[in-house]
Amino acid sequence: MNKIHLKALTLLMALLVVLGSFNVIKAQEVRRPMKINTLERENFEIRYGMGLSTRYMWRGLDLAKSPTLEPYASILFHGFELSAYGVYGLYESAPKHPDFNEPENPGEINPVFLETIAFGEIISNLFYSFQANIGTISIGATDYYFPDRLVRQTETDTNGVKHIKYIKSRWGNWEGGGNGAHIIEAIVRYQGNSSFPAWLLIGYNIYNDPDNSLFTEAGYTFNILNNNFSLFAGGAIGGSAWYQFTIKNGxxxxxxxxxxxxxxxxxxxxxxEGLSLDFSLMDVVNFYQERNTILFKVILRIQ
Incomplete structure (x- = not known):
């Protein structure tokens, strides 16, 4: 079986697992949990599930460069939300090296710099949300960690000469200044109410990003024939290697x-009750990279 057929079969099997899992859960009547009363649901919730996407587009960046599986879980308690998301590429098509660059002549560069891996990312969030007359406002922090990608570290010797080395990405590496395995972002989100279904996001990298990258995004949602149709626009402000907004044409x-x-x-x-499937089609344009991507995503949600 050639690689193309094997990849197609892998993707088909993953889709069948996501779509068919709700039938398995529904059949397990004996193990169905007791109903949660309204007061308990208002004060404490547990949500989890799995997504399958043809592409992982994060703020206009095609990071995985392949279809992905995206498990998640979150706990909500009196306005606080603690959540974790995983993103795992199905193919080895994402760069392993932080200085990955495709040269015109592959013989000009060490093959190690061109090594690819199946993309992996763990996103951890802690937010506090409160209701206002205009909607919901959330304030919190997000930690980004890439377990399989190399970490670029820069050291300066006693003579003032900088040396660069590449090490494994270990979860316990919390160094700053661009040398660690974690990026921490402070985020403020606004989600409008039903009379004004707009949203606004501001994210600012506060730790381990030498550029202290800033990102803003705004959007508005319409209801069309029982579908949510959302328009959005966002981008990096100032030069940012994190958002691949650095040097173009010199x-x-x-x-x-x-x-x-x-x-x-x-x-x-x-x-x-407490079980749903969420279907999304997204069309994204990154004007800086001059790239357009259309993706389809399905999420099994349990709560």
Whole structure:
């Protein structure tokens, strides 16, 4: 069986697992948990599930460069939300090396710099949300960790000469200054109410990003024939290696790069109490990279 057929079979099997899992859960009537009363649900919730996407587009960046599986779990308690998301590429198509660059002549560069891996990322969040007259405001922090990608470290010797080395990404490496395995971002989010279904996001990297990258995004959601149709636009402000907004055609980038522009068409299918499937089609344009991507995503949600 050639590689193309094997990849297609892998993707088909993963889709069948996601779509078929709700039938397995529904059949387990004996193990169905007791109903949670309204007061308990208001004060404490547990949510988890699995997503399958044809591409992992994060703020306009195609990071995995392959279909992905995306498990998640979250706990909500009196306005606080603690959550964790995993993103795992199905193919070995993402760069392992932080200085990955495809040269015109592959013989000009060490093959180690071109090594690829199956993309992996763990995103951990802690947020506090409160209601206002205009909607919901959330304030929190996000930790980004890439377990399989190398970490670039820079050291300066006693003579002032800088030396660069590449090490394994270990979870316990919390160094700053661009030498650690974690990036921490402070985030403020606004989600409008039903009369004004807009949203606004501001994210600022506060730890282990030498550029202290800043990202903003705004969007608005319409309801069309029982579908949610959302328009959005966002981008990096100032030069940022984190958002791949750096140098183009020899010119150092500054100002704002419109790296995430497009629409999302979304619909939820309720299967049972606390069980649903969420379908999304997204069209994203990254004007800085001059790239357009269309993806489809399905999420099994349990709560």
């Amino acid at each position: 010119v150092v980038q500054d100002g704002m790069g419109l790296t995430n522009f497009g629409f999302i068409l979304n619909r939820e299918l309720i299967l049972n």
